[in-house]
Amino acid sequence: MSRPHRVGDWLDARAGHRKLLRELLEEPVAGGARWAYVYGSALTLVFVMQATTGLLLMTTYAPSAQTAWASVHYISYSLSGGWLVRGLHHFGSQAMVVLAALHLSQVALFGAYKKPREMNWWFGLALLGVTLGFSLTGYLLPWDQKGYWATRVATNIAGTMPVAGSSVQALLQGGHEYGSLTLTRFYAAHVGLFPALLVVLLVAHIALFRKHGVTPAARADLTRVDAFYPKQVLYDLVAGLVVLAVLFALTLREHGAPLDAPADPASDYPARPEWYFLSLFQLLKYFEGRLELVGTLLIPGLAGALLFALPLLDRAPTTALRQRVAFVAPIFLGLAGVGLLTWLSMNSDAHDSTFQAARKRADGRAKLANRLALAGIPPSGPLDMLRNDPEAHGEELFAKNCAGCHVLGDLGDRQKATAPTLDGWGTSAWVVAMIHDPDDKTRFGNTPYKGQMPSVDVPPKDRKSDTPFTPMPHEDVQAVAAFLSSQEPSAPVSGDDVARKKGESIVRDRCTACHMYKGDGDLGGSELAPELAGYGSIAWVTAQVTTPATPATYRSKAVDDEASKGHMPRFDGDLSPTDIDLLARFVVSRARGVALRSAAPEHP
C-alpha cells in the first residue's frame, strides 16, 4: 500500500475524517448541478477572503483617533503588498453585498424559501443583516473624512428612533461624542462580534441547507441526480475564482482602496454613504420633519418585515414562478426601487456644482494629506500634521483671512479684489512688472495706493515737458529684480552675484527716495513706501501680517486710518504667532509657485 494511504488509514482510525468528507462531498443534488446554485458558495469563498485579508490588516491597523488613519495610510502607501490586501478587502466587502443580493434573488426565484425551508430563509436574512453590519462598521475604521461623516449620519439616524434612540446611539458610539471609543467599539464589532455571528449563522444555514437539499427549478428533471462533488463543487469554485479575478482586477485598476483626508470634526465635508446605502440616503430627502422616521425606519423596516414574512405568506406547495408572482414581484420591485433611488442620488450629485466643488476640495485635501503622511505622522495624529503644515493649514488661513482682499492662485475673487494679486509675488518677474507698471489692476490698480508709486521706465502722465526723465536701463531693472527676489533664503537665487550687488546699490541709492532700506531712506518723509530689506521673504510677510506698523515693513502710519489710505489691517490679535508663521510660509511658497498672470512688461 502506498505511503499516503497508510498515513490516511492511521489518521482515519483515529479522526474518522473519511466518513465526514464523504458526507460533505457526496450530498445528492436533485435535478443535477446548476450554475444557478453558485451564489451561496461564492459568498462563502469571498467571506474566506475577507477573513484572511481582514486578519492581515489587523496585524497593522491600530484603532484610535490618533493612529487609525495613520496606520491605514501606512498599510496603503508604505507596506509592501499593503495596498493589495486592503484593496481586496475593500472591494471584497462590496462583492459580499452584491452576491448576497444575487443569492437572495435566486432563492426567491426558485421558491427555495418555502416550507420546510422557512428557517433557512430566516438564517439567510440574518446573514444579510450581519453582512450590512460588517459594511457599516468597516467603513468607519480608516477614520477618514468619508467614513467618519457617513457613519456619523448612520448613528444619528439610530438616534432618531423613538423611545430608545439616544441610548442606542450612545451605546453604539461609546458615549455622546465620536472619538476613540467609537472606533474601538466599531472595531470590536467588526473583527469579533460580527465574524462570530456570521460563522454561527453560516454553519446553521449550511446545515439546514444540507438537511433539505437544493430546491430544483420547477421544471427540472428530478430523475437526474449529481453528487455535490465534483461537478457542483467545480461550478462553485469557478464562480469563486471569477469573483476573485474581478476583485483583483478592480484592486489593480484603482491601485488599492481610496483613503480620504483624516477625519476632521471641524471641517465641511460633502458626506455620502457607500454606494449600496445610497438608496437609503436618497430616501431621506423625501421625508422631512416628523415624517423623517418614514424614510429612516418605517420603509426599511417594512421591507425587512415583508422579506421575513415571505415564507409565511406564500404557502402554496408549488415552486412554479407563474403562481408566485404576487409574492416574488414585490421583492424585485423593491430591488428596482433601490436601483432607481441609487441612480437618482448619483444623478443629483453629478449635476450639483456645489457638491462637485466640495468634492474637489475634499479630494485635494486627501491628496495633500496622503502625500504629507509619507514623511511620517507625529504622535499627536494626522490632524496635527495637517494643522502644522503651511500648505494645508496656510491655505485655510489665507482663505479665511486674506482672500477677502487679495488673490492668490484659485483663492480670492479677481473681480472684487481690493489688494494686490499675490501670484508670483517676490519673484524677479513680479518685481520687473511692479516697477514697470505699479498701477496694473493686479497690483496697486484696485487699491488706495493707485498713483502713489512711479514707474521706473515710463514717464509720469502729469510730467511737464521741461522736466527731464531718464528711464531706468533694462540691465538695472533686471539687477533690482535679481536682488529683491533673492532675499528669501529658502528660494532659488536669481541673476548672478554682480547683478545682485548692483541691484542692492540701486535699491539703496535710488529707491530710498520713498522706500526704506535697512532703516534708512524716505527722504520726503511721506511714510508710505515699505522697507525693502528682506522684501519678498517669509520674515517680511510674517512681520507685515503681524502688524504693518513696524519699521520692518510699512512703519507706524500704516495702520493710522487718516494717513494710511486704507492699508492692510494687523492680524496679531486674530492669529497666533504659529498661524502667522504658517500663513507667511504658505503665501511665499504659493506665490512663487503660481505663475505671474499679468502680461509681461514690454521693454525697449
Place this chain on the structure above:
Amino acid sequence: MPEGNEVDESGRRTFLKVLVGSGSAAFACALAAPAALFVAAPVAHAGAATGQRWVRTVRLDGLREGEPKKVAIVADHRDAWTRTKDVELGAVWLTKRGDRIVALSTTCPHLGCSVSANADGSGFGCPCHTSTFDTNGHKTGGPTPRDMDTLDTRVEAGFVLVDFRRYRMSVPERVEIG
C-alpha cells in the same frame, strides 16, 4: 456499450476532480501570495527605519578624564507610521582618555540588558546575568559572548558626536542590525 460509458464517466469525473484540485490550489495561492508578501514586509525592512548616524550628545568639557559617563542618545525616531522628534533611542557610556573619547554601548551583548558602571570605578557589569567588563569594555567574566560594543566618536564645535548603531546579541562577532 455500458463498459465504454463507464470508462468515459469515470474519466470525466477524474478530469473534474483534477479541475477542482487545481482550482482550489489557485484560489489558495491567490490569497496566500499577497498574505505572505504583507506579513513578511516589515521583516524585509527591519532596522532600516532607524538609520541613525552621528548623534550629538554632551559637551566635551562635561567629561572627566577616565571617568565613564552615561549619556542618552536623543534623535528623531520613526516607528512604523509615527515620526517622533527628540526621542531617547538608547544610551552610551562615554569615557575621555586623553585625546580620545571612548563610547561603549550600554546594551549588553549577551541578551540586551542595560550595562552599568561599577561604583568603585573597576569597570562595567550587567545586572541581569552578571557578565563583567573592564574599564575598556573588554569581557572579564560571565556569559557574554563578546566585549562591550564600541561606537565611533568625534568632536565637533565642542560637542561629542556618537555614531549610534545596534548589533545582534549573543553572537561572538559584531553584526550590525539593519
